[in-house]
Amino acid sequence: MSHHPDIDTPLVDRFDAFLFDLDGVVYIGPDPVAHAAEAMSAIRAAGRSCVFVTNNANRPAGAVAAHLGEIGIPAAPDEVVTSPQAAVSLLPGHVADGAAVLVVGGEGIDEALVAGGYRPVRDRTQDPAAVVQGYSPDVSWRELAMAAYAVADGLPWIATNLDRTIPTPDGIAPGNGTLVAAVAAAVGREPDVVAGKPAPPLLRAAISRVDATAPLMVGDRLDTDIAAGPRAGVPTMLVLTGVTTLGDLLAAGPDERPDFVAADLRAVLEPYPTVHTEATPAGLVVRLGTLTVSAADGEISVDGSAAPAHVAHAVAIACWHAADAGRGPDLARAVQVLVDAAPELAGRAGNVIPARMEAGDARRPA
Numbered sequence: 001m002s003h004h005p006d007i008d009t010p011l012v013d014r015f016d017a018f019l020f021d022l023d024g025v026v027y028i029g030p031d032p033v034a035h036a037a038e039a040m041s042a043i044r045a046a047g048r049s050c051v052f053v054t055n056n057a058n059r060p061a062g063a064v065a066a067h068l069g070e071i072g073i074p075a076a077p078d079e080v081v082t083s084p085q086a087a088v089s090l091l092p093g094h095v096a097d098g099a100a101v102l103v104v105g106g107e108g109i110d111e112a113l114v115a116g117g118y119r120p121v122r123d124r125t126q127d128p129a130a131v132v133q134g135y136s137p138d139v140s141w142r143e144l145a146m147a148a149y150a151v152a153d154g155l156p157w158i159a160t161n162l163d164r165t166i167p168t169p170d171g172i173a174p175g176n177g178t179l180v181a182a183v184a185a186a187v188g189r190e191p192d193v194v195a196g197k198p199a200p201p202l203l204r205a206a207i208s209r210v211d212a213t214a215p216l217m218v219g220d221r222l223d224t225d226i227a228a229g230p231r232a233g234v235p236t237m238l239v240l241t242g243v244t245t246l247g248d249l250l251a252a253g254p255d256e257r258p259d260f261v262a263a264d265l266r267a268v269l270e271p272y273p274t275v276h277t278e279a280t281p282a283g284l285v286v287r288l289g290t291l292t293v294s295a296a297d298g299e300i301s302v303d304g305s306a307a308p309a310h311v312a313h314a315v316a317i318a319c320w321h322a323a324d325a326g327r328g329p330d331l332a333r334a335v336q337v338l339v340d341a342a343p344e345l346a347g348r349a350g351n352v353i354p355a356r357m358e359a360g361d362a363r364r365p366a
């Protein structure tokens with residue numbers, strides 16, 4: 001018997017549910033992410049739950065499940081949790097059962113409201129008791145104005161998510177956060193509640209959907225997927241298949257630091273070495289398996305070897321400690337040290353200036 005059972009236990013046996021972000025994790029636009037399908041199959045074969053969580057308010061859960069099936073990842077509609085569903089889960093604290101709710105957005109919101117026993121309406125004359133606002137490519141000034149009137153009247157206002165931008169094939173477009181900001185600017189206040197990542201309701205809805213007691217959130221964005229973890233009390237895994245570069249990871253702020261770092265989803269089928277840290281007068285020593293990473297006066301050095309993603313994690317921990325202690329580090333140099341130690345990651349180096357894009361969860365254009 002090992003004294004450190006976690007070291008030898010594959011992650012799939014340490015958690016009972018895996019909450020997956022979609023774009024950059026499971027698919028990229030029309031294509032599946034490499035190894036995602038085989039990882040899902042293995043997770044299910046082990047008797048664990050897969051739940052797909054999305055801030056996208058436009059597509060109903062059934063449409064998301066159908067898209068996953070088309071790219072070779074079979075998913076039932078009830079394995080998909082959308083930000084409108086999470087928004088509807090928040091309504092009982094604000095309105096009576098069966099109340100009319102003013103919808104700004106697409107059919108994803110209407111469907112979630114009907115499933116929750118509420119009545120979606122599109123006009124103030126239909127006596128709504130709350131406003132739910134989410135993205136749709138067809139949101140018009142008239143709908144934004146209707147929301148502003150209702151919010152100014154004092155109705156509870158729930159935003160499905162606050163992603164400021166949506167990447168589209170033609171460029172970066174305004175996301176729901178930008179449309180919410182238009183209403184907020186008009187009425188002089190912010191939404192009462194936000195459902196989507198990084199706010200906790202979406203993760204909580206996913207956890208309650210499958211009765212998980214030990215969930216793991218898996219995502220590709222630090223400011224949504226990973227930031228949602230601590231706020232919902234859920235550990236997180238960053239996969240390097242999406243938007244986050246090594247520079248972003250090494251620069252992650254205190255609320256955006258993953259518990260695990262993975263090259264791709266096969267990592268959930270593997271053990272993950274325990275991370276040991278030891279403060280030194282000049283900084284920190286991080287030990288992860290046979291790998292040792294030191295931060296001394298902001299200089300990062302790597303000794304030994306490990307899987308590339310584990311090297312990235314250890315170097316990140318050293319950088320985070322140095323940054324928190326006000327000792328640098330020089331991020332460009334730290335990325336170079338990391339890539340020298342794990343050349344397989346060279347393609348993920350990205351900008352040494354952290355991108356910090358304000359883009360929300362990347363998604364298919366509607």
Ligand SMILES: [Mg+2]
Pocket residue numbers: 021022023024025219220221242361362
């Ligand atoms: Mg994503």
